[in-house]
Amino acid sequence: MQLIQVSLKVNGKKYQLETPPNRTLLEVLREDLRLTAAKDGCSSGECGACTVLMDGKAVNSCLVLIGSADGHSIETVEGLHKTGAPHPLQKAFVEKGAVQCGFCTPGVLMAAKALLDQNPDPDEEQIRMALAGNLCRCTGYTKIIEAVQEAAKELHHE
């Protein structure tokens, strides 16, 4: 198995990697770049715990072959708080109690960010459909939906 060269931009920072090709973007983020926010839940695109943004779009990083990510721009939760202050989504998740065990939270936050970047004023149905691929076993989703609505309001004010 030949190693491949991959260049990535993650949270604005450029990386050049040499890696075996049978790895996913998620494995490289977690093991090589030590960005461990995105989680390996199901390894099959069902749970959404590994959600990151690739060129601004939400993807399951466990289903992106590292070679496919070559040349693309990736955002993870680690890049959300650019100035040290939490992103309005993060703030709203804390304030609304949308985080319990926290395993799903990084994926939910990135899926929610992709939604708000595209649609700044989503209704409840649109939020639920945007988060349909993110499983949470603690919150019952209600608090998560409220937090996304709250963050949308906050972002409007900014």
Added chain:
Amino acid sequence: MSSTTPLLTGKSKNDKIRKTLGKVIHMQSFDYFAPRTMTELHQLLHATAGKIIAGGTDMLPQIRNTKQSPSLLIDISHIPDLRYIQENKEEVLIGALTTWSELLESPLIQKTAPALTQAAAMVGAPMTRNRGTLGGNLGNASPAADSLPPLLTLDAMVHLTSQNGQRQVPLHEFLAGPGKTTLKADECIRQISYKKVNPPFGSVFMKLGARQGMTISIASVSVLLTLDINGKIALARIALGAVAPTAVRCPDAETFLLGKEPSTALWQEAAFQTRKAITPIDDVRGTREYRYHVASILTRRALESAYTLLQE
């Protein structure tokens, strides 16, 4: 450890932990090429026994659970020439790498194939739609693939290319069974095309799954309906998914509808006739009997809905 069967072939330092957990996460080893042009792709397909990967949303789970064990993967996701939605006077042409999200957002698809837009909206979650491609959905050839019923009602053609040239195959001939197609080893899917149908028409896709979002079809249906000037049925195409080895058209039900006056009883009878076209199985998502039952109900609802659209 008494077991001598290695669970994993990868070489990560975490393998030991993963083996202890008993979970097969790592993928087998394979070589990898990412061609940038169609010429490069054709050369690779000609010279190797590589397996094509596009979005990876079907392929990677299949590699992980060892349903696929390619020694070489050819990643076509870096070929920009395969990503487009175009039209000419008669046809709509969709590049194989077009994602579900791109289909969903396309005004041209919405105008010429509303059923395909509806299907795109119901595939997976945004993450799957952002990566999964139309070419991949065809190549993977799941009987439950959501693009297939709408494309079958449009008499879609699959355009295949190789170093030796190109050929076009009607979609129903391209599909050969669960996970099987008539694609040759040195060929790739270039694009999918369909002829535009003159409006007004009723075009509908419906599926039944375990939940609303992010679900795999237990059964799915697409209907394309047009009426003549007297209000009688001029064109009726019905295709069902997840109820036979491939998605299928229902010729008996279609012929039955032609020239008839729309009515609730007519939809009911046509829906019942779809039984002749399908051979459902028991699986994790539903039983054979249940699939017969819902195929008929979905067809009736889709016909009613297509007719309602025509009256608007």
